[in-house]
Amino acid sequence: MIDARRFKDELSQLLDHLYDSQKDNLETVAQAMKECIEKEGVIHVFGSGHSVGLGIDIKNRLGSLVPIHIMEMTDFVTKGDITVEEFMDRKNIFERKPGVARKLYDLYDIRPQDIFIVISNSGINGIVIDIADLAKQNGHKVVIITSMKHTLAEEPRHPSGKKLYEFGDIVIDNCGPHGDALLETDGVAKVCSVSSICNNCIAQAIAARTIQLLKADGYELPILNGDEKHDKELKNKYEGRA
Numbered sequence: 001m002i003d004a005r006r007f008k009d010e011l012s013q014l015l016d017h018l019y020d021s022q023k024d025n026l027e028t029v030a031q032a033m034k035e036c037i038e039k040e041g042v043i044h045v046f047g048s049g050h051s052v053g054l055g056i057d058i059k060n061r062l063g064s065l066v067p068i069h070i071m072e073m074t075d076f077v078t079k080g081d082i083t084v085e086e087f088m089d090r091k092n093i094f095e096r097k098p099g100v101a102r103k104l105y106d107l108y109d110i111r112p113q114d115i116f117i118v119i120s121n122s123g124i125n126g127i128v129i130d131i132a133d134l135a136k137q138n139g140h141k142v143v144i145i146t147s148m149k150h151t152l153a154e155e156p157r158h159p160s161g162k163k164l165y166e167f168g169d170i171v172i173d174n175c176g177p178h179g180d181a182l183l184e185t186d187g188v189a190k191v192c193s194v195s196s197i198c199n200n201c202i203a204q205a206i207a208a209r210t211i212q213l214l215k216a217d218g219y220e221l222p223i224l225n226g227d228e229k230h231d232k233e234l235k236n237k238y239e240g241r242a
Contacts, residue, residue: 002183007192010182018175018198019205025172026202029143030209032115032170036141037067037210038219039113042241046071046131047119047145048095054119054145054199058207065207066222066234069242071104071131079107094127098159101130109241115141121180121195123151123164132167133160144168145199147176174198 019026033043045055045068055070073095076082080103087094094100104127116135120128123146135142144165151163165171176182176198181190214221222238224231 002185002191007183011194011197014175014182014194015198015201018173018201021175022172022202025170026205027209028170029117029172030206030213032141032143033206033210034213034217034219036113036115037065037214037222038217041111041113041115042067042069042238043115043117044069044071044108044110044135045117045119046128048073048125048127050193050196051119051121051128051145051199053196054117054203057200058203060224062224062226064224065210066224067238067242069108071108073104073127075107076100076104080104096125096127096157098126098130101127101134105131105134110138110140111241112139115143117143117145118164118167119145119199120164121147121150121174121176122154123147124154124157126158129158129160129162129164129167132164136167136169141169142167144171145174145202146171147178147180147195148173150176150178150180153178172202174202 036043047054052070052073055068058064059068059070077084077087082103116132118128118132132142132144144167146165148165151165156163174195176195179190180193180195182192182194184190211221211223222234
């Protein structure tokens with residue numbers, strides 16, 4: 001039987017496993033974010049499709065870190081030179097294309113102390129791999145968030161023959177199942193995708209720990225607190241960057 005209780009129970013077990021198995025990697029990412037922010041750096045977050053939700057969940061909300069920059073896929077069109085037709089072409093899916101990520105990367109004010117978080121459940125599509133590769137080539141620390149069960153079950157699509165996790169300095173496994181859906185049914189398909197939930201839990205966990213580490217260092221916390229003057233000054237500090 002599939003019901004809300006079963007989903008909650010199985011998801012809870014999955015999240016417990018995620019935190020238990022990835023706690024060391026979560027700590028390492030939080031330490032990297034703390035060091036980045038203390039050097040006046042920015043954390044650039046990139047994911048295509050549903051994966052963009054990780055960045056959205058920890059940005060522009062009360063209590064959220066300000067030096068987070070979401071690299072938007074739509075910027076290819078609104079700020080770059082990619083046409084809407086090319087971007088929306090269903091026969092040649094844009095996020096799978098290798099060799100176009102540079103057009104996005106070069107749109108932003110990226111500085112040496114910045115770090116990158118790149119997210120993809122499958123970890124096989126061209127753009128996410130190229131963004132991670134570009135960041136590595138430019139000397140940035142790269143954090144990868146992926147489903148290892150999913151990515152290891154897939155054939156690579158990238159010309160390099162590599163998958164996203166192979167470009168990570170730190171790799172966090174969101175522990176989601178191959179195909180993303182969690183619950184078995186009596187039919188041919190599983191249901192209830194969980195990657196977005198797992199990714200957002202990862203995002204909030206590393207944000208919380210980063211804030212704790214910054215506070216322990218006595219660093220003025222760059223978080224939105226609801227005070228209009230404070231929040232405006234903080235946003236102005238990172239204007240054009242985050």
